[in-house]
Every structure is written in structure tokens, then in C-alpha cells.
Amino acid sequence: MAQVRDGFQSRLGFVLAAAGAAVGLGNIWGFPTQAANHGGGAFLLAYFIVIFLLALPALYTELYLGHQAQANPVKALKMAWQERNPKVGAGAGYLGLGGAIVMLSFYSIVAGWMLAHSIEPVTTFMGLDAVSQFLTGDSMMRNFVFTPLMLLLTAAIILKGVKSGIEIWSRRLMPVLLLLLVCLIAYMATLEGASEGFKAYLIPDFSKITDPDLIIAAMGQAFFSLSLGVGCMMIYGSYLKPNENLPKLTFSVAMLDTGVAFLAGLLIIPAIFVAQQNGVEVFQDGKLVGEGRLIFAILPELFASMGQIGIWVGLTFFVLMSIASLTSTISSTEIPVSFLVENHGMKRKSATWIVTLVILVCSSLIILNFEWLFGLVINVFTRYQLPLMGLFYFLTVGWMWRRGNQLLLATGGKQYWFAQYLKFVCPILMTAVFVNVVFNK
Template identity: 90%
Template sequence: MAQVRDGFQSRLGFVLAAAGAAVGLGNIWGFPTQAANHGGGAFLLAYFIVIFLLALPALYTELYLGHQAQANPVKALKQAWQEKQSSVGAAAGYIGLAGAIVMLSFYSIVAGWMLAHSIEPITSLLGMEAASQFLTGDSTHRNFIFTPLMLLLTAAIILKGVKSGIETWSRRLMPLLLLLLCCLIAYMATLEGASEGFRAYLVPDFSKITDPDLIIAAMGQAFFSLSLGVGCMMIYGSYLKPNENLPKLTFSVAMLDTGVAFLAGLLIIPAIFVAQQNGVEVFQDGKLAGEGRLIFAILPELFSSMGQIGIWVGLTFFVLMSIASLTSTISSTEIPVSFLVENHGMKRKDATWVVTLVIFVCSSLIIMNFDWLFGLVISVFTRYQLPLMGLFYFITVGWMWKRGNKLIENASGIHYWFAQYLRFICPVLMTAVFVNVVVNK
């Protein structure tokens, strides 16, 4: 008997899960840093513009591929290319599958750091100084403890399936993430120096709006923050019921993700100015200190300067970061798990543990060769795979997929113009992002 495919049971569950896949460290960590280094309000304005120009069509394209195929990315892309050369589509699906494993191999390490930092305030309250130093220190032992912990948390949710696992926990974690974020913003707004940060973030400097670096940075951030190009959205789109209103759901996911990125800026950039007010060095040569230094040095130093309340602020912040990490690892893990279940007939339980073991092995290789391999893996993944896969999806839907492609076939009115925009303009914009990332980053 054919296995009944699991899926989302409600629109809200899908929106929260898909937004959770998109809402990760790129939003809460990367977006504010990009904004701080590219004109604050000017970057924010450019970001909102390119969300509509590039990110929304890209999100819709990836969701559409999965939704029409009702299958994992390997099957979906193979079907889309069946009239041309199905092996090309399947190969792209396997590249996305490998990319999900690669992403999880380094993302789980960073997520483990967040988990360790979220526990540290508790050890500080209990006066356990040695434990606090271990949790905030940079050691191989810490990585080998907290990376598997994050993998096990992810596996525990994936084991329960889409409805009982991914959807249920997304409905719990995403509202909690939003609540914690809003509480931290409200508290940060009361501190000296925050008002200057709000002005820098919300008031555009229109003299910078035409800066090519700012525009391309906003394009790249908009694309990467929506977790596009690795298949997360394709697999989630495949779990939607066939009659769902995909354009409306796409818009809802993009707006929730953008809203979280905006709120993250309302937290991080004022926090930067508060830290500066307290004597913490946050800018070097006019640029914000590196992202790793921001999260793991500048902000903890700020929390320490707040006294007793800083312990609770730090605890809340890193719990927030841990939740953002977890919602992203869930979606990426589901890609190879669904592949093993659908293409190789494995039980979900067995597939989940196989994928978790593979990711742990890959993560262990990075941990043991951290100095050169960690940066290399991130660089290859973000500079090459994500933009190239995004470009491939545009070409697939716009040019190669003919039979059953309702977006291109019989399109009329606004649907016709959107189809033409997706075929001609989006590939050019995506190519511009790729060229800039390769040349300038």
C-alpha cells in the first residue's frame, strides 16, 4: 500500500513553519549588521524594495515547484525537467540535498554556541564561574557537547512528522520568538543611547540610497534571509494541500520574515549604540565589528555592564537566538529526511537518525579542522550554491518546465506580466547578486 504523505493541516501552521525556516541567524544576526554597515535607514528602505523585486518572486518560485510536484526537491526538479533532460533536474535536486547537509553541518555548530550562551546566565546566577567560562569559551569540547544537543533537539521534532512535529512546534516556537524579541526591544528602548540607535536605523540618509554596494547588499540579504536556494521552501510547499492559495501564503511568509528582520534591527542597532554609550568599542574604521564579535563579545559585554538585570537580558537574548536557530535546522533537516522516505522507502524514524548521524559526522570534521574548514564551508555555500540554485529555479520555472506549468501556460492579465517578470527580470537580478558576492565578498 502506498504511504500517505504527511502535510500541513492549517494555513497558519504552514506560514509559521515556513517563516520559521526563513527566520534564523541571518535575520537576527546578519540583517542588523548589514543595516549598520550600509547607512541604517537607507539600507532598510532598499531592503524593503528588493524584497518585492527579487525575494518574493524567488520565494514563490521555490514554493511553487514543491507545491505542484507534491514531492521532495529531487523528485520535484526531475519532474520539472522531464521534457528536456530529467537528469539535469535530478542533479540539481541532489546538489540542493548536499547543500542542506553542508548548511546543517556548520549551522548546527553555531546553533550550539547559542544554546551554550543561553545556559551561561544560569551558571552565573548560581556562582559557577568555571562552568560560565566553559560555556562562553571557544573550545572543541564545548562544540562536541552542544552541537549534538542541537541535532538531538532537531531530530526529536522531525521524528514526529510534519503535522505533529514541524507544524506543532512552529506554532509554539514562532510566537515565543516574537514575544521575546518585542520584550527585548521594549527594554532596550529605555536605556541611554538607544534613541540615537533608533534614529540611525529608521531615518534614511537618502544620499546613500544610490550606492551600488548598498543596493547589492540589500539584494543579497533579502535573498539569503528567506532561506532560498537550498530546498527548504520547496519541501514545505510540497506539504501544502493542492488547492491552497499559494500567492497569498507566499506573501504572508515573506512579510512575517521581513517583520522579524525589521524587529531584529530595532533590537540590535539600538543595542550597539547603548554598548557604545557604555564604553564598548563597536566600530572599527567606520564599520561595525565582525558579526561574530557583535553576538559573542559586544552584546555579552553590554549585558555584563547592566548588572543583575543584564543576566536576565542575556538569557532572554540567547534563548531567542536558540529558537531562531532551531526553526531553521528543522526545515533543513526535513529535506534529506523526506528524500530518504520518498525515494528510498525508509521509515521516518530510520531516515531521521541516518540524517542526524551524517550531519554529526560532517560537523565533527569541521570542528576538528575548524580554523580553515569552517570559513571555507560557509563561503562556498553562501557565495556559490545559494545564488546559483536560486537562478536555476528561475530558469526552471520560466524556461524549461512546460507541461503542467500553470504559471507559464495560459497565463493572462497580471499573471502573464508576473510570468514575464519572472522569466526575464528575476534571472538578471539574481545574476547581479551572484556576481557581486563572488567579486566583492
């Protein structure tokens, strides 16, 4: 008897899960950093424009591939390329599968840092200075403690499946994330210097809008912030019921993700100016002093300058970051787990522990060779794989997939014009993003 495939039971559950997959460190860390380095309000305006021009169609394309196939990315892409060369489609699926493992191998390390920093305010409050120094220090031992811990948290949710694990926990974690974000913004707005940050973020300098570097940076950030190009959205799309309104759900996911990125900017940009008001060195030559220092040095210095209240503000902030990390690791882990379950007939429990073990081994290799391997893995993944896979999805839906492709079969109306946009315009825009990330640092 064929096994009944798990899936989302409600539209809200899907939207929160898919938005959770997209909402991660790229939104709460990467987006405000890009905004601070590219003109604040000007970057925000450009970002909103390219969300509609590129990221929204890319999100729809990836969800559409999974939704039509009702299968994991390897199967879905193989089916889409069935009439051309199924090996090419399957090969791209395997590349995405490998990319998910690679992403998890470094993302779990960074997520572990967030988890450690979320515990540190508690140990500081209790006067455990040695423990606090361990939690915030850059040590191999800390990585080997908190990376497996984050992997175990992820595995505990994945083990329960889509309906009982991913959907339920997304419905719990995402509202908490939004609540914490809004509370932190409200508190930050009361501090001296925050008003300058709000002005820099919300009032665009229109003279910067035409800056090619700003436009391309906004295109890249919009694409990466939606967690596109790995297969997360494809697998989540495959768990939707066949008769769901995919365009409406795509729009809901994109707007929730964009909303979180916008709110993250409302928190981080004013926080930067508050830190500067308190004597923390933030900018040098008009750029942030070290992007990594924003989260692990500048903001902790700000929290420390607040006295007792700063302990709780820091706790809230890093709990927020940990939740954002967890919602992303869940979606990426589901990709290889679903592959083992569907393509190799494994039980979910066995598949989850095998994937977790593989990721732990890969993460351990990075930790042991951190100085040169960590940055290399991140650069190869973000600068090459993500934009290339996004381009591949556009070409698949627009040019290579014929049988069963309802978009290409459409002969009139909005669906036809959208199909033409996916076919001709989106590949050009995606190529521009790829060229930029490869040839510009």
C-alpha cells in the same frame, strides 16, 4: 497500498513553519549587521524594495515547484525537467540535498553556541564561574557537547513528522520568538543611547540609496534571509494541500520573515549604540568591529554592564537566538529526511537518525579542522551555492518547465505578467547578486 503523504493541516501552521525556516541567524544576526555597515535607514529602505523585486518572486518560485510536484526537491526538479533533461533536474536536486547537509554541518555548530550562551546566564547567577567560562569559551569540547545537543533537539521534532512535529512546534516556537523579541526591544528602548540607534536605523540618508554596494548587499540579504536556494521552501510547499492559495501564503511568509528582520534591527542597532555609550568599542572606520563579535563579545559586554538585570536580558536574548536557530535546522533536516522516505522507502525514524548521524560526522570534521574548514564551508555555501540554485529555480520555472506549468500556460491577467517577470527580470537580478557575492568581499 500507497503511503499517505504527511502535510500541513492549517494555513497558519504552514506560514509559521515556513517563516520559521526563513527566520534564523540571518535575520537576527546578519540583517542588523548589514544594516549597521550599510547606512542604517538607507539599507532598510533598499531592503524593503528588493524584498518585493527579488526575494518574494524567488520564494514563490521555490514554493511553486514543490507545491506543483507534491514531492521532495529531487523528485520535483526531475519532474520539472522531464521534457528537457530529467537528469539535470535531478542533479540540481541532489546538489540542493548536499547543500542542506553542508549548511546543517556548520549551522548546527553555531546553533550550539547559541544554546551554550543561553545557559551561561543561569550558571553565572548560581555562581558557577568555571561552568560559565566553559559555556562562553571557544573550545573544541564545547562544540562536541552542544552541536550534538542541537542535532538531538532537531531530530526529536523531525521524528514526529510534519503535522505532529514541524507544524505543532512551529506554532509554539514562533510566537515565543516574537514575544521575546518585542520584550527585548521595549527594554532596550529605555536605555541611554538607544534613541540614537533608533534614529540611525529608521531615518534613511537618501544620499546613500544609490550606492551600488548598498543595493547589491540588500539584494543578497533579502534572498538569503528567506532561506532560499536550499530546498527548504520547496519541501514545505510540497506539504501544502493542492488547492491552497499559494500567492497569498507566499506573501504571508515573506511579510512575517521581513517583519522579524525589521524587529531584529530595532533590537540590535539600538543595542550597538547603547554598548558604545557604555564604553564598548563597536565601530572602527565606520564598520562594526568584527561581525562575529557583535553576538559573542559586544552584546555580552553590554549585558554584563547592566548588573543583575543584564543576566536576565542575556538569557532572554540567547534563548531567542536558540529558537531562531532551531526553526531553521528543522526545515533543513526535513529535506534529506523526506528524500530518504520518498525515494528510498525508509521509515521516518530510520531516515531521521541516518541524516542526524551524517550531519554529526560532517560537523565533527569541521570542528576538528575548524581554523580553515569552517570559514571555507560557509563561503562556498553562501557565495556560490545559494545564488546559483536561486538562479536555477528561476530558469526552471521560466524557461525549462513546460508540461503542467500553470504560470507559463497563463495567457492573460496578473498571472501572465508575473510569469514574464519571473522569466526575464528575476534571472538578471539574481545574476547581479551572484556576481556581487563572488567578486566582492
